[in-house]
Amino acid sequence: MTKIKFEDLGEKKNWVSGRYEDSSSNKTISIISPYFDKEIATIPDSNYNDLDMAVQGARSIFPNWKKTNIRDRAEVMFRFKTILESNMDELAHLISLDNGKTIEDAKASINRGKEVVEFATSLPNILKGDSSQVADGITCTMTHEPLGVVAGITPFNFPAMVPLWMIPLAITSGNCFILKPSEQTPLSAFKIAEYLKEAGLPDGVFQVINGSKEAVEAICDHPDIKAVAFVGSSKVAKIVYSRTTSQGKRALCLGGAKNHMIVVPDADIDSTAKGLLASSMGSAGQRCMAASVAVGVADVDPIIDQLIEEAKKYVLGVDMGTIISRPAFDRIKGYIDNAENMGAKILVDGRNSTPPEGYDNGYWLGPTILDDVSPDWPCAKEEIFGPVLSIIRTDTIDKAMKIENNNIYGNAAAVFTTSGEVAKTISETASAGMVGINIGVPVPREPYSFGGWNESKYGHGDITGKSGVEFWTDLKKVTARWPESNEAWKKYF
Numbered sequence: 001m002t003k004i005k006f007e008d009l010g011e012k013k014n015w016v017s018g019r020y021e022d023s024s025s026n027k028t029i030s031i032i033s034p035y036f037d038k039e040i041a042t043i044p045d046s047n048y049n050d051l052d053m054a055v056q057g058a059r060s061i062f063p064n065w066k067k068t069n070i071r072d073r074a075e076v077m078f079r080f081k082t083i084l085e086s087n088m089d090e091l092a093h094l095i096s097l098d099n100g101k102t103i104e105d106a107k108a109s110i111n112r113g114k115e116v117v118e119f120a121t122s123l124p125n126i127l128k129g130d131s132s133q134v135a136d137g138i139t140c141t142m143t144h145e146p147l148g149v150v151a152g153i154t155p156f157n158f159p160a161m162v163p164l165w166m167i168p169l170a171i172t173s174g175n176c177f178i179l180k181p182s183e184q185t186p187l188s189a190f191k192i193a194e195y196l197k198e199a200g201l202p203d204g205v206f207q208v209i210n211g212s213k214e215a216v217e218a219i220c221d222h223p224d225i226k227a228v229a230f231v232g233s234s235k236v237a238k239i240v241y242s243r244t245t246s247q248g249k250r251a252l253c254l255g256g257a258k259n260h261m262i263v264v265p266d267a268d269i270d271s272t273a274k275g276l277l278a279s280s281m282g283s284a285g286q287r288c289m290a291a292s293v294a295v296g297v298a299d300v301d302p303i304i305d306q307l308i309e310e311a312k313k314y315v316l317g318v319d320m321g322t323i324i325s326r327p328a329f330d331r332i333k334g335y336i337d338n339a340e341n342m343g344a345k346i347l348v349d350g351r352n353s354t355p356p357e358g359y360d361n362g363y364w365l366g367p368t369i370l371d372d373v374s375p376d377w378p379c380a381k382e383e384i385f386g387p388v389l390s391i392i393r394t395d396t397i398d399k400a401m402k403i404e405n406n407n408i409y410g411n412a413a414a415v416f417t418t419s420g421e422v423a424k425t426i427s428e429t430a431s432a433g434m435v436g437i438n439i440g441v442p443v444p445r446e447p448y449s450f451g452g453w454n455e456s457k458y459g460h461g462d463i464t465g466k467s468g469v470e471f472w473t474d475l476k477k478v479t480a481r482w483p484e485s486n487e488a489w490k491k492y493f
């Protein structure tokens with residue numbers, strides 16, 4: 001296991017107009033490391049006035065930033081990418097410290113975020129707009145215009161990657177961006193702010209306001225914030241979406257998930273078992289792309305046997321990190337206890353797993369696999385957000401797809417098979433925005449965009465790729481008639 005060092009980072013502040021600023025709120029939030037069950041920092045629980053200060057700073061720089069040519073804005077992203085790469089160890093350590101990921105997981109998440117930074121360096125090509133002659137002597141030109149001051153609200157589970165889905169596209173498009181990171185995992189946001197400054201981003205284009213519900217409500221309500229992106233649970237996504245859009249503002253709110261993997265008997269045993277396990281247990285199951293239900297069609301016992309073997313090899317601290325908090329640990333364990341009481345067969349039990357040496361107080365829960373689960377049990381229907389895989393048995397693909405389709409969410413789905421026909425049928429009928437064929441975590445690589453369906457998303461479009469750029473911009477169409485008959489000029493032709 002790569003060691004995580006305990007650190008007391010003391011009192012952290014907000015990042016406003018290029019420097020750390022005190023909050024006017026007298027409330028603070030304690031940041032607890034899930035590796036140590038100990039406070040590692042405090043952040044302000046910011047209020048409307050704190051947000052307003054950041055908005056005013058952003059508003060004053062916006063006209064200059066908007067005027068800065070797109071190549072220069074993209075240049076900041078080129079430098080930011082290099083800075084992220086050279087500070088990978090520092091950032092990964094902070095992610096592990098406040099989130100509980102392993103260092104390797106933390107680095108992988110930074111690399112996924114970096115893909116969006118790379119995509120943002122190509123925005124000079126994407127934001128070039130369009131122009132054509134639409135009638136005799138008349139041209140129409142279309143440009144992407146930034147919106148102004150915009151904001152992002154992010155969850156605990158990917159403290160750097162999810163903010164990096166938003167920041168590069170929003171600011172390279174010419175907006176000024178305010179981030180409200182998760183109050184459980186705020187440490188990466190400070191580093192992102194410092195790295196962007198080092199990359200030459202003008203002060204005020206990126207700001208960080210810490211806090212919880214009050215800060216989020218202030219973002220939804222502030223009249224000078226033009227668009228809000230949110231990633232988190234569906235419950236809060238819906239609240240933020242309604243509150244923001246009811247004020248005439250643009251919002252895109254990504255929510256929770258309950259992803260299904262359909263397994264058929266012709267699937268390759270070894271890679272399917274590994275795929276099922278990586279999808280359900282990676283990041284300790286705390287990711288919106290984790291598949292937490294495997295629907296086995298007919299006899300898939302050889303795959304399940306191999307899955308059990310693989311799961312038993314998992315080492316805590318090496319193959320997966322901790323659960324985010326004590327309440328989350330208790331909630332996840334509650335789902336396992338409940339499934340056991342309802343009659344699930346526990347194939348692998350992660351309760352009472354042995355913590356890695358030196359991390360006895362951490363929130364450790366090992367891989368848990370439940371079999372013979374009924375589709376209407378809480379563990380099969382609700383988002384658990386922990387390392388728990390429920391296996392539902394069925395005998396036809398039609399029935400398997402009904403189970404998948406009936407779930408209220410729609411982030412991702414996957415099929416494991418060697419049959420082209422099965423793969424095609426399932427990818428066509430899955431009610432999900434992202435589908436994997438023999439891939440358990442089907443995160444599209446940039447420039448293909450990230451986003452789910454159904455109650456996994458409120459709003460239109462996706463958060464990354466071209467769709468993300470469209471979210472952060474408005475189209476301006478200029479129609480021009482070019483006068484033809486100016487006698488004074490005719491002699492020059």
Ligand code: NAD
Pocket residue numbers: 153154155156157158162180181182183211212213216217231232233234236237239254255256257287288383385411452456
């Ligand atoms: P969360 O909804 O509790 O918190 C997300 C953000 O909302 C945080 O910044 C938090 O401060 C704020 N918030 C929380 N309660 C609020 C309230 N009542 N009013 C206003 N703001 C509030 O989510 P979380 O526990 O941090 O993250 C886990 C969730 O995020 C899971 O449901 C997971 O599926 C989801 N998630 C989704 C995606 C996706 O792309 N769809 C990606 C990552 C995580």
